[in-house]
Amino acid sequence: MNFESPAASVPDHELPPLVGIASFEDATESGLPVEDCVRRLKRFHYSLWRIHQICIAHIACEPLYELKMAFSMHAHLAAEMDTLFRSRVGEMREPPLGLEKSQHPALDVFFDEILATPMVEERLLGLYQIAFPALREGLKRYIAETHPLADYPSRRICRIALLDLVDICAWGEKALASLVTERQRAECGHWLAFLEVCLASAGGLDGTGKTTANDEAPLRHYSSKPFVFDGTPRRDERFPDPYNMGVNAEIFLYDEEMPANAKVLMMFYKRLREIDVPEMMCSIIAETKGKPWSYYRDMTRQLWDEARHAMMGEVGFVSEGIDWQKLVMVNSTWSRSLNTQLTPKERHAVLYFIEQGLMPKTGKRHEWVVSKDAGNPLATTFQDFDWADEVLHARVGRDWYVSDMPGVREAIDYGDACWSKVLVGWGEWKEQGLTEHRNWWPDLYQAWCAKRGTTPDPRALAFCETYEGKRADLKTITPSA
Numbered sequence: 486m487n488f489e490s491p492a493a494s495v496p497d498h499e500l501p502p503l504v505g506i507a508s509f510e511d512a513t514e515s516g517l518p519v520e521d522c523v524r525r526l527k528r529f530h531y532s533l534w535r536i537h538q539i540c541i542a543h544i545a546c547e548p549l550y551e552l553k554m555a556f557s558m559h560a561h562l563a564a565e566m567d568t569l570f571r572s573r574v575g576e577m578r579e580p581p582l583g584l585e586k587s588q589h590p591a592l593d594v595f596f597d598e599i600l601a602t603p604m605v606e607e608r609l610l611g612l613y614q615i616a617f618p619a620l621r622e623g624l625k626r627y628i629a630e631t632h633p634l635a636d637y638p639s640r641r642i643c644r645i646a647l648l649d650l651v652d653i654c655a656w657g658e659k660a661l662a663s664l665v666t667e668r669q670r671a672e673c674g675h676w677l678a679f680l681e682v683c684l685a686s687a688g689g690l691d692g693t694g695k696t697t698a699n700d701e702a703p704l705r706h707y708s709s710k711p712f713v714f715d716g717t718p719r720r721d722e723r724f725p726d727p728y729n730m731g732v733n734a735e736i737f738l739y740d741e742e743m744p745a746n747a748k749v750l751m752m753f754y755k756r757l758r759e760i761d762v763p764e765m766m767c768s769i770i771a772e773t774k775g776k777p778w779s780y781y782r783d784m785t786r787q788l789w790d791e792a793r794h795a796m797m798g799e800v801g802f803v804s805e806g807i808d809w810q811k812l813v814m815v816n817s818t819w820s821r822s823l824n825t826q827l828t829p830k831e832r833h834a835v836l837y838f839i840e841q842g843l844m845p846k847t848g849k850r851h852e853w854v855v856s857k858d859a860g861n862p863l864a865t866t867f868q869d870f871d872w873a874d875e876v877l878h879a880r881v882g883r884d885w886y887v888s889d890m891p892g893v894r895e896a897i898d899y900g901d902a903c904w905s906k907v908l909v910g911w912g913e914w915k916e917q918g919l920t921e922h923r924n925w926w927p928d929l930y931q932a933w934c935a936k937r938g939t940t941p942d943p944r945a946l947a948f949c950e951t952y953e954g955k956r957a958d959l960k961t962i963t964p965s966a
């Protein structure tokens with residue numbers, strides 16, 4: 486839009502008509518009826534809701550780091566977009582009831598199949614070659630066909646969603662090109678054709694095509710058995726020692742004798758280790774049923790923040806020229822223990838307990854101050870936002886966990902108790918040959934000092950504190966073995 490006028494005397498009637506929403510030519514054409522719009526908007530909502538479930542269900546068990554992060558982000562974006570469509574449906578003479586209802590049996594099968602496939606290549610093809618692009622095209626069609634003025638609010642949210650979808654599809658294309666070979670595509674051919682049949686039977690994802698009768702659902706393949714969520718965290722080869730609890734980051738950060746710049750290095754490790762929070766939170770989201778939609782939306786926002794924090798740690802190491810894959814042993818013991826030993830509510834209690842700031846000395850403000858003291862601008866930016874995000878997470882905890890407890894004190898005590906009952910198999914893992922709990926810190930610190938051409942601080946170099954018998958808040962625990 487060009488609001489610049491050549492002279493102040495230009496009369497108002499030369500302003501773009503209709504606040505620039507549309508030309509009179511377009512606005513004098515009739516548009517879709519409300520009923521049709523609601524039907525399509527419900528399809529968009531339903532598709533995003535199912536895509537959110539699919540992404541959440543595969544964060545913990547997906548070993549490839551980049552995919553774990555992508556599913557975390559795309560779950561969040563799907564939840565945000567879904568929120569827009571849910572509320573819009575409620576504005577269009579439709580009470581927002583029955584939103585989780587099936588829109589067409591063939592569409593149910595379509596998403597159930599992508600959820601249930603045991604092969605990651607098929608899941609990626611189903612999501613990024615078929616589902617997301619179909620949604621993108623459906624939104625484009627909606628924007629083109631609905632009345633720009635009469636249905637302005639829907640058109641606006643479709644345009645917002647399209648911004649994210651275009652990015653998701655572009656990423657998906659690159660991911661498919663790099664992860665799925667031509668041979669694998671050919672091997673998946675039958676199943677992909679089956680997905681297309683499902684979509685066609687449902688009249689396309691947005692239901693604008695010809696639909697088959699509502700009781701006709703294609704015969705299920707992978708989804709003939711109910712999907713079982715697997716919360717066991719898996720990691721790729723860049724995480725070669727996932728049981729290693731040999732470097733106690735909190736003791737290091739707590740120690741006033743340690744130099745600030747070495748603490749920044751340790752904080753990059755702490756950030757990267759946050760990869761275990763999306764792994765844990767996805768299990769709470771997947772296994773907690775019957776909450777209001779805003780619960781799932783808020784929890785997924787937090788999950789994505791935690792994934793971003795992990796990537797900030799990765800960026801920190803990259804900025805220092807450190808090969809973290811070889812020098813930093815990022816474990817998955819926390820998400821593993823919580824997902825396999827606690828109920829979803831107990832896991833949430835532990836998360837809240839850890840996040841609501843009972844560790845002031847090693848807390849979020851402290852980490853930001855340390856970054857500033859160390860004169861590291863990148864770490865300062867990261868810690869600044871990490872801190873801001875954690876304040877938001879404390880609110881999410883209050884809204885969805887504390888509100889379910891008799892009071893704040895009980896909520897904190899319960900979180901503390903749940904964390905204490907988690908059995909950490911320190912000795913057991915060692916005996917089973919799963920880890921040596923090797924102290925990898927001196928090698929990392931030395932490599933970093935060599936890069937910078939500085940002499941290692943002898944105290945920092947000699948650091949040798951493990952998590953044996955200790956929790957991250959430095960409270961003593963009883964090991965299981």
Ligand SMILES: [Fe+2]
Nearest residue numbers: 759762791794
């Ligand atoms: Fe976190």
Ligand SMILES: [Fe+2]
Nearest residue numbers: 759791794871
């Ligand atoms: Fe964080």
Ligand SMILES: [Fe+2]
Nearest residue numbers: 840874875878
């Ligand atoms: Fe957090």
